[in-house]
Amino acid sequence: MGVALRDARRSVTSWCRRHTIGGDGAVAAVRRGQRQGEPGMLSREQELELIDVLRGAHPDEFDLDEELWTRQSLTTLIQRRFDLPLDAGAVGAYLRAWGLGPREPRERACGLCVSAVERWVRSEYPAITRAAQEHLAEVYWIGRVRLRGTMPAADVISAVSSRGRVRFMITTPTVDPPLPRDFVLRLSGEEQRTVHLIVDGSWPRNEWPRRLPRRIVLHPLPSCGRAVAA
Structure with a gap:
């Protein structure tokens, strides 16, 4: 019974992550x-x-x-x-x-996680915005979209600020690629700005970069995959 439950949870996690990174990006x-x-x-x-x-x-x-x-x-x-x-x-x-641009928080979640994301927006997100204001920091929403119509395939990793500004990079996907450390550091810039980064279900915590400077604060958006990885 325990093995069956673990397999079911892995299947749900896989489906949710495919939903998150599949996006609708196309040439x-x-x-x-x-x-x-x-x-x-x-x-x-x-x-x-x-x-x-x-x-x-x-x-x-x-x-x-x-x-x-x-x-x-x-x-x-x-x-x-x-x-x-x-x-x-x-x-x-x-x-x-290419699938870039502002999205509502619920659009960053699979169907099974929408309610959890909406609760998070009401209970957790206000504290993030207050902390960002106190430190004159920017808030970014980070996600990943798989581009269709390219060979080889391409992933677009984007950060959309709370003001709607889009910053991105394009990578060639590998199996379970981690959230690129270089991407996260570049969001802080040469000025070493404080940034608050909300990471969607494209990456569970064990795929986040480690030992980041204190000026870079990562926040997980609720997702089925994150619940299993924790």
Whole structure:
């Protein structure tokens, strides 16, 4: 009976995590039905090339003054690489198609965890925002989306601030990849800002980076996977 219960819990955990990281990110050209060479937009080939360029790379490697990718730094990179001046709205459309952007807390949970997340928002989240205000800190919601339409596959790891600002990186997924330490540190920046990071069910606690500076505070969003991993 005990083995059966453990197996059932593992199955639920696996399903919940697939729901969390599966997302709905897709190559934007495919999502919009864009025709190759359409004026003022990237062709599908250019978009796939852009995704490959972004894999594991950060803006400072391209002499851009950003720790992580933002809409502004991505706009500059597209201009330089493809000689294509896209406006902020067009670049924002790509980011939304990749599954990036503000989401309600309940949208970061599987169906089994929605009630727990809603209770957490009422009981725990206000204390996080108060602590952030006291330390002049930023609050970010961290999650992961698997991009469809790329080969090899790509994961987009994003942090969305409480003000709606998106910062992200693209990686090639491995089996149960941990939350990248470099990503977390870069959210604090060279100024070593205090940040409060709310981590969704994409990563259980044992996949979080360890021995982080005290200025970086991680908070788990309730999830089935976290309950099993604890």
